Amino acid sequence: MTGNVELQTSVNSGGWRLLGRIGYSIMYIVLIIVAIFQLFPLVWLMFFSLKNNQEVFNLPPLSLPMHPRWENYSKVWNAGNIDVYFLNSLWITVVATVLTVVLGSLVTYAITRMKWKGSSFVLGLFMVAMMIPVHSTLIPLFSFFNKVGLTDHPLSLVLSYVAFNMPITIMILLGFYYALPREVEEAAIIDGCSVNRMFFRIVLPMTGSVVATTAIINMIYNWNEFIFVNTFISSDSYKTLTVGVQNFVGQYTTDWGAIGATLMISILPILIMFLFLSDRIVEGIAAGSVKG
Amino acid sequence: MDKVLSNKKMIALYVLPSLLLILTIVYIPIVLTGYYGLNEWNGIGSMKFIGLENYANLMKDGKFWDSAWHSLLLALFSGLSLIIYLMISMVLAARIKGANLFRKIYLIPMLLSSVAIAQLWLRIYNPSNGILNSVLQSIGVDNPPAWLAEPSLVLLALFIPILWQYAGFYILIYYAALKNIPTSLDEAARIDGATSWQIAWKIKFPLIMETVKVTIVLAVVGSLKYFDLIFVMTDGGPNGSSEVMASYMYHTAFRAYDFGYGSATAFFLLVICLVVTWVIRWLTRSKDTIQYS
Numbered sequence: 394m395t396g397n398v399e400l401q402t403s404v405n406s407g408g409w410r411l412l413g414r415i416g417y418s419i420m421y422i423v424l425i426i427v428a429i430f431q432l433f434p435l436v437w438l439m440f441f442s443l444k445n446n447q448e449v450f451n452l453p454p455l456s457l458p459m460h461p462r463w464e465n466y467s468k469v470w471n472a473g474n475i476d477v478y479f480l481n482s483l484w485i486t487v488v489a490t491v492l493t494v495v496l497g498s499l500v501t502y503a504i505t506r507m508k509w510k511g512s513s514f515v516l517g518l519f520m521v522a523m524m525i526p527v528h529s530t531l532i533p534l535f536s537f538f539n540k541v542g543l544t545d546h547p548l549s550l551v552l553s554y555v556a557f558n559m560p561i562t563i564m565i566l567l568g569f570y571y572a573l574p575r576e577v578e579e580a581a582i583i584d585g586c587s588v589n590r591m592f593f594r595i596v597l598p599m600t601g602s603v604v605a606t607t608a609i610i611n612m613i614y615n616w617n618e619f620i621f622v623n624t625f626i627s628s629d630s631y632k633t634l635t636v637g638v639q640n641f642v643g644q645y646t647t648d649w650g651a652i653g654a655t656l657m658i659s660i661l662p663i664l665i666m667f668l669f670l671s672d673r674i675v676e677g678i679a680a681g682s683v684k685g
Numbered sequence: 686m687d688k689v690l691s692n693k694k695m696i697a698l699y700v701l702p703s704l705l706l707i708l709t710i711v712y713i714p715i716v717l718t719g720y721y722g723l724n725e726w727n728g729i730g731s732m733k734f735i736g737l738e739n740y741a742n743l744m745k746d747g748k749f750w751d752s753a754w755h756s757l758l759l760a761l762f763s764g765l766s767l768i769i770y771l772m773i774s775m776v777l778a779a780r781i782k783g784a785n786l787f788r789k790i791y792l793i794p795m796l797l798s799s800v801a802i803a804q805l806w807l808r809i810y811n812p813s814n815g816i817l818n819s820v821l822q823s824i825g826v827d828n829p830p831a832w833l834a835e836p837s838l839v840l841l842a843l844f845i846p847i848l849w850q851y852a853g854f855y856i857l858i859y860y861a862a863l864k865n866i867p868t869s870l871d872e873a874a875r876i877d878g879a880t881s882w883q884i885a886w887k888i889k890f891p892l893i894m895e896t897v898k899v900t901i902v903l904a905v906v907g908s909l910k911y912f913d914l915i916f917v918m919t920d921g922g923p924n925g926s927s928e929v930m931a932s933y934m935y936h937t938a939f940r941a942y943d944f945g946y947g948s949a950t951a952f953f954l955l956v957i958c959l960v961v962t963w964v965i966r967w968l969t970r971s972k973d974t975i976q977y978s
Contacts, residue, residue, distance in 0.1 A: 416881075420776045420779070420781065421781070423773070423776060424773070424776060424777065424781065424787050427773060427787075427791065427852070428787055428790045428791065430849070431790055431791050431793060431794060431849065431852065431853065432790060432793070434794075434805055434806070434809060434849070435793070435794075435805075437809075437816055438805050438808075441808075449814065450814055453819075454816040454819050454820070455816075496702055496703045496706075497703065499699040499700070499702075499703070500699065500700055500703045500704075502699060503696055503699040503700045504700075506690060507690045507691060507692075507695070507696050507699070508690055508691040509691060509693070509696045515700060515704060518704070518707065518708075518712070519703075519707060522707055522711045522712070524906070524958065524959065524962060525711055525715060525955065526910040526931070526954055526955055526958050527910075528910060528912060528931045528934055528935065528951055528954060529714075529715055529718050529951045529952060529954055529955035529958075530710070530711060530714035530715055530718065530951075531934075531935070531938075531951065532714075532717075532718060532721060532728075532938050532944055532947055532948050532951060533713070533714035533715075533717035533718055533721065533948075534710065534714050535728075535939075536717075536721075536728065536944075537709075537714070552706065552709075552710060553710055555706060556706045556707050556709070556710030556711055557710070557711070559703055559706070559707055560707075582689050582690075587689075588689055588690070588692065588695045589695075592699075613796055616798065617796075617797065617798035617799065617800075618798075619798065619799055619800050619913055619917075620912065620913070620916075624939065634798075635798045635799075635800040635801075636800070638798075638800055638801065638804065639800050639804070639917060642804050649808070649814070652804065652808070653808075656801050656804055656805060659798060659800075659801050660797045660798070660801050663796050663797060663798075664793070664796075667789075667793065667796055671789050674792075674796070675788070675789060675792065675857060678792070678795075678854065678857060679857055679858060679861045682854070682858050682899070682903065
């Protein structure tokens with residue numbers, strides 16, 4: 394891209410250069426306005442999560458919280474069951490993510506490396522599943538989990554998350570597996586290495602970076618999932634943050650500080666993850682969207 | 686080597702768990718949805734087979750068609766907003782310093798849960814204390830509307846946070862595709878005297894056409910089955926004026942306990958999504974694909 398810039402400036406001259414500079418400034422202004430539009434609601438949220446109602450209602454909306462009321466956070470953490478929801482979100486997200494990534498890797502390995510009839514059909518099944526709207530499976534799933542005694546049981550969430558995230562996981566993994574050189578594996582087999590050993594000791598470590606990418610994407614989806622929890626789970630002890638937040642905020646409609654703090658608690662883990670892993674997240678979302 | 690890698694037991698061990706799971710959780714349920722739609726059923730008791738009655742009723746259910754119309758409007762809106770995203774991506778991909786930072790900032794809302802986004806925008810739209818009406822009042826608008834309570838405004842008011850949520854996603858996709866175009870093409874065009882505008886629309890746009898097609902399917906089908914924000918923010922209200930197909934199905938089944946009719950709606954939603962995907966692919970099929978690598 395830098396070569397481009399030089400070329401641009403050398404070809405243009407005089408008035409054109411001025412025009413180019415104005416155009417460049419306008420482009421920048423547009424980009425900044427979009428950035429403000431994207432960030433502004435979140436900044437406002439952060440501010441009112443640190444205020445009490447009086448400050449929210451009487452001061453200008455974007456005034457800094459002069460006396461940050463951190464007690465909003467401790468209050469909702471203890472009072473609103475938010476701690477329970479948070480831990481549920483955490484373990485369900487982690488378990489479902491690990492299962493999806495491991496099972497997805499096994500399938501991808503079998504499809505790209507093993508020789509069997511029907512492998513392309515099975516791959517097709519996984520890929521087509523991406524087009525199925527979740528809502529069209531909701532009623533039978535609800536009735537199925539009811540019959541096997543899994544409604545109001547976290548296993549219903551884990552199973553659903555693994556199944557619905559499997560296609561995108563396999564899709565991201567596929568590209569990487571196809572590009573992975575096979576020499577190491579061939580050598581390992583000639584040396585008498587078993588399939589299991591090869592998968593877990595050689596292939597899985599070699600795919601570490603793409604596994605990390607898929608894991609992060611899975612975590613974001615699982616952490617944010619709403620409709621399954623809302624439909625399958627009824628007792629507070631199994632609810633995750635999305636539904637928990639929804640219920641809690643419904644009860645405390647007037648306490649803006651508490652609502653703000655609750656919402657901040659529910660999005661902070663993702664924001665912190667994004668701060669450190671943004672490149673991987675960007676890469677994962679790009680890889681998981683276009684190739685289909 | 687072939688012997689080791691075509692061991693039937695190993696293949697079954699690697700594939701079957703996931704395959705069984707996806708059959709149980711995704712494929713069998715969609716077949717069952719279609720079947721439940723042929724029954725009268727309250728979700729708990731026994732089913733009574735009534736043939737195509739639910740589907741026939743659905744076809745003349747004005748409320749359902751209202752919700753389908755709202756979903757269609759959302760799909761149109763999402764499809765049109767792709768043009769804005771594409772333009773922003775073109776700017777972003779054209780010799781902009783900090784482009785990487787911009788696209789990351791744009792992406793942030795997409796990473797947050799729909800519930801958090803919905804609750805946040807409920808506050809933004811709050812008639813008396815929300816930031817939108819505070820700003821409007823401070824610039825002299827006397828009676829700013831109660832956005833989500835106005836049947837004529839509610840859909841528009843819901844489209845904005847949906848736009849906010851997904852903008853970064855599509856910009857990211859377009860930006861990645863644009864960055865894949867070799868810079869040599871760009872330079873050659875410039876030497877031949879092409880303007881930036883010409884380069885954008887005559888060279889770059891055709892080259893990322895395949896990506897654009899994918900995003901059209903994603904945006905339109907994603908809108909047709911859209912649910913989350915609307916469910917949390919208005920629950921289809923006021924008085925059904927923001928009901929969409931997925932929320933209508935949810936209300937019929939899980940609120941009115943009419944699981945048979947709800948299933949018929951859900952199955953119809955599935956069929957619409959698949960048909961629309963196919964139609965868009967067919968309409969945008971390319972006679973000759975452009976290669977640049």
